[in-house]
Each structure stands twice: as structure tokens, then as C-alpha cells.
Amino acid sequence: MAAKGEARGTVVVAGATGYLGRHLVVALRERGWRVRALVRDPARLGFAAEAADEVFTGHATRPETLAGLCDGAEAAVSALGLRAMGGRLTVFDVDRDANLNVLARAREAGVRRFGFVSVLHGAELRRRVPQAEAREQVVDALRDGGPAWTVFRPTGFFNDMAEFFEMARKGRVWLVGDGARRLNPIHGADLAAFIADALGDPAAEGRELPAGGPDTLSQREIGALAFEVLGRPARFGRLPPGLLRGAGALAAPFSPNLSNFLRFMAAMGEVDAVAPATGTHRLRAFFEALREGGAEDLLARH
């Protein structure tokens, strides 16, 4: 692939096989970086496989498999985190510890720049939502010991919005609370472009950068858009945040991941997630692509 930007050094991408990570591999390569993708399974790079100059196979939760990960690299960026609910590992094993393992390798190798993807309103959410707490502990570590960092604080990604579309396809969209909380979700390609630009910009060092997409909608409006694109009447159900939190507390001893998810959902019904808009991808076009089956390959689903 021809590089748009000037030639740069090597950048390590952790979480390269995920929804955002795949786009990051492409966006960084387009800006002239030599991309080293950290993967558990190279086959999961999907459309990003061609843009990865090097593939490093390792398990970020197992530090012994990361020896040499960052050798010779100038920068590293991580979009690695747990979204699946099954399995034994929790957000503290993955979102926190696996990212700290990558950070340790970056420090060891003298990497100069580190980009980390956390969440919008992380400082406020961390006491209520374990996913946010786990990621904010990585932010704490970056603030404490470098290298020169940039923390990205996105709103919801389009792959999460695909869940609204799937609910609409099944006939009913479940809203948290009254569905009035607003957000401006962002497409992976738009966020990746934003991150890749910032990673090459010295002015972004030591900064926390919020980012969202061009459409600001309430959760109910997102559901309504999904029904409209499907040409079906809108049907909604309501999940009170208090009920989700209570269910989360009950689930904690049996399934920490389910409990964390329910607490995350409860918070989503109580806070707006609107960040400065960037990018060009519109939610309607994304839903239309999902309807036509044209966006499935971009979602990096397991």
C-alpha cells in the first residue's frame, strides 16, 4: 500500500484484530508508519492484514509471550480490551493488566510515544463501571511514568450501535431508562484517523482527547433510525437503570463479566456521551450497509 504521509518509524498496535484496531493498522500505515500488529491469531486481522508490515503473535495477558514486542519501535498504541462476556478473564485481566504488560514492554524498549484508548468521561465513570476503572488505571500508570502519552476518550463505536440494529431486526429495541440520553457514536475508521493523526502530532502529547462522530442522537432516536432503515414500525422496551444495577450486583458472585456489563448498561442510561465531532461516517449509511450485509466484515466479531 502506498503511504500518504512521510516515512515514519515502527508503531506497535495492540488490539490490532479488533473493530478499532483493524482500522488503526490501516490508518497508521497510510500515514507512513511501519506497523507491527500484536495478534493472538493472525487470521483475525481481516481487512487489515495487507496493511500490517509485521505481525507479532503473542498473548497480551501473558507477559512472557511479549518479549521483543516493542524492540526498535518509536510508538505504540493500544485498543486492546475485553468486550466478550464469556470466559474466565475479567476487565482487570485484560483492559488493565494486558495493557500494562504492553506498556511495560514499551517502556523497556524505550518507545517514545504511547497512545491509549479509554472511554469518554472515564474519570467520572470509573467509580461506577469496572470497565472504566480498569482502563483508567492504565491512564494513571501512563501519567505516572510515561512515555509521552495521548489518551483517547471516544464515545460509543459503530460496532456497539450494530447492537441496536440487531435488536431492531429482532423486533424490539431495549432502551435503558427513557432512552433520552444522547450520544454521537463514531465509526472505527474515523476514530482511527483521529488517533493516527494525533500520534504523529507533538502537540497531542500529554493530552486527553475526546472524540465522537457527526450524528448526535438520543438512544431512542438511534433505535428509531434502525427501524426506519429496516422499514419496520418502531417498538421499544425499557430497562430501568436501577434494575440493571440490582441485577448486576446479584450476578457479581457468579459472573463478574455479566455483572460489569449490566453496570455499564445502567450507566449508559444515566449519562450523555457527546464529544467533539470528527469524521464523516453517518450512522444511517452504516445501518443501511448492515441491512445489505455489507458491513459485517468490518465489525471484527468472533
Ligand SMILES: NC(=O)c1ccc[n+]([C@@H]2O[C@H](COP(=O)([O-])OP(=O)(O)OC[C@H]3O[C@@H](n4cnc5c(N)ncnc54)[C@H](OP(=O)(O)O)[C@@H]3O)[C@@H](O)[C@H]2O)c1
Ligand atoms: N466499542 C465501543 O463502543 C467502545 C467505546 C469506547 C471505548 N472503547 C474501548 O476501545 C477498546 C477497543 O474496542 P473495540 O470495539 O475495537 O473492541 P474489539 O473489537 O472487541 O477488539 C478488542 C481487541 O482486544 C483483543 N483482546 C480481547 N481480549 C483479549 C485477551 N484476553 N488477550 C489478548 N487480546 C485480547 C482482541 O483480540 P482478538 O481479536 O484476538 O479477540 C481485539 O484485538 C475497548 O476495549 C474499549 O474499552 C470501546
